[in-house]
Amino acid sequence: MSTTVTDTRTSTSTAERQETNTRRTAPDPVRPNPVPGVLRRTLTGGAALFWTAVVVVPIYWLVVTSLRSQSDFTSDSPLALPSHPTLDSYRTVLDGDFTTYLLNSVIVTVGTVVIAVAVALMAAFSIVRNAGTRFSRVSFRLFLLGLAIPLQAVIIPVYLLIIRMHLYDSLLAIVLPSAAFALPITVMILVSFLRDVPRSLFEAMIVDGAGDWRMLWSLAAPLARPALMTVAVYDGLQVWNGFLFPLILTQSGDKAVLPLALTLFRGQFGIDVPATMAAVVLSTLPMLALFILARRQLVAGLTAGFSK
Secondary structure, eight states: OOOHHHHHHHHHHHHHHHHEEEEHHHHOOOOOHHHHHHHHHHHHHHHHHHHHHHHHHHHHHHHHTTTOOOHHEEETTTTTSSSOOOOOOHHHHHHHTTTHHHHHHHHHHHHHHHHHHHHHHHHHHHHTTTTTTTHHHHHHHHHHHGSSSGGGGGGGHHHHHHHHOOOOOSSSHHHHHHHHHHHHHHHHHHHEEEHSHHHHHHHHHHHTOOOOOOOHHIIIIITTTTHHHHHHHHHHHHHHHHOHHHOOOHHOOOOOOHHHHGGGGGGGBBHHHHHHHOOOOOOOOHHHHHHHHTTHHHHHHTTTOOOO
16 A cells, blocks of 8 residues: 555656646747737828828818918918908808708708608508518519619609609709609618517507507607618708709709809809808808717617617
């Protein structure tokens, strides 16, 4: 027995010495080279700075130019601060028919957004509620097909259709085609969002005796508020900056919208660039205020509908 214990202790001591020698002779772990990480962070920071410059410099030039006079614009450096800042360009814009153009743009944008969002919400609700049926699949594919149709390719049929409907040179002539072309992307976003609404909520309302209209306005619309805000801001921005429909479908000065009115600052021998830039600055303020007020809902809507 003692001999066995002694042999066991001896073998254990030998194993410990071998393990100690192995630890002493084992090479140190190779440390990662910090240069690639530093290089990657440097390139990322440089790209971020470059992108910031690409975004900020045009805005800076826009605002600075609007504070110059026409003579200072031709003599000063484009990116230098104005030597004699003035608000004459803003006075020139506001003394004209800017308020009329602004009101026309507001009417066209609000009318288009209301029609597009209301129709798209009903269409998306019907597609989601009848998911799995052939009608739902075909309807959704038809809306998606609208994304592949460029606006420029159908401007002549739209023009002829507006003429036959006796709507030419009216604000309604801009609202209806703009709402039609806003429907595909709006339906796609709302369908993606409503698919994430638990079906048990709809079944609970059906048990309580609610119909489709009640479920649409009492359940689907409140739950889809972030997505509705997202598509409203997106569609509103597209319509607010739209130029082709107002150019082709209207001709009277009192029916002009802001993007079309910017061309009115072109004279016989040149363009009043500071006044044009001042008009651009004023025309961006309403949409900028809307984005600031709806930024939380907009971010929530952009990140919603992609969990499945």
